[in-house]
Amino acid sequence: MSLSPSLEPGPSTPKMGRLNRWDTPWLNWKFLSGMSIIGLIVLIGICGRLFWNMDLVYVASSPLNLPPVGFENRRGQEGTWEHPLGTENRGCDMLALMVIGAPNSLYVGILAASLGLSVGVIFGFMAGFIGNWVDDLIRLISDTTMTIPSLLVLIIIQALIPQVSLTLMACLLALFAWPAPTRLIRAQVLSMRESGYVQMARLSGASVFRLMFGEIMPNLLPYLAASFIGSSAGAILAAVGLEGLGLGPQRVPTLGRTIYLALESSALLRNMWWWWGLPTLVLAIIFIGLFLINLGLDEIANPRLRRASG
Secondary structure (H helix, E strand, C coil): CCCCCCCCCCCCCCCCCCCCCCCCCCCCHHHHHHHHHHHHHHHHHHHHHHHCCHHHHCCCCCCCCCCCCCCECCCCCECCCCCCCCECCCCCEHHHHHHHHHHHHHHHHHHHHHHHHHHHHHHHHHHHHHCHHHHHHHHHHHHHHHHCCHHHHHHHHHHHCCCCCHHHHHHHHHCCCCHHHHHHHHHHHHHHCCCHHHHHHHHCCCCHHHHHHHHHHHHHHHHHHHHHHHHHHHHHHHHHHHHHCCCCCCCCCCHHHHHHHHHHCCCCCCCCHHHHHHHHHHHHHHHHHHHHHHHHHHHHHCHHHHHHHC
């Protein structure tokens, strides 16, 4: 009679999971789908300039009020393949407007979010790691900034500036984009600075810069990425809102500017749905892509969400 334990797994013996080199939290369908959507928008903006005549974006470069291919307007005119997405009231080609306008709107959101997140990283680390009166001062400034009605201030500023470029508009939006990342990063730094690995690095003689950006920063990357995506979506929405009021860049095609011109010219009453509908659809696609990226980043940063979705 053998006394050695059986090595064969029984019905209650848990099986060891196999290691898979593709088993990484970054490979989830939400994150990859969102990145594909945003990447496609950028690719169309780059490649569209090579395969389509961008001179059609100028006023009076095309026939007026043509519908997209397969549709008719009120005058019985049918769409042509020379202008597959139709034209608008000023004689601009809608496809050219979409190819240029979508990346421009995305550029404003990304630049504003980048500037706001950069300021938020600096202030958040200073408040959370240094503490004392620095923390009190930064919290006071950020809380005060969040109580200011940003839309009203931006309307007043842009109304006083005769000519607003895309970069200037992004900088103005960034003035109110930094408090939320600052609060998020401060809270994370406060919890991480007392962790064991940070204390060991401090005892080994690491400098403050090394502790902040060598020990704490790598663990904050998923949170920073999620904050960046959220700030980008908020900046794009704010830019569209300002452009819908007739503010913002006047000579540069954007999705918000196209919607404003459509509403100003009564496109809804004239049944020119493609004039306002196409830029609205592209904006919705951009927001869906950013939303999926944000959900994917939440799962990357939170293992519980990965298990729940899996």
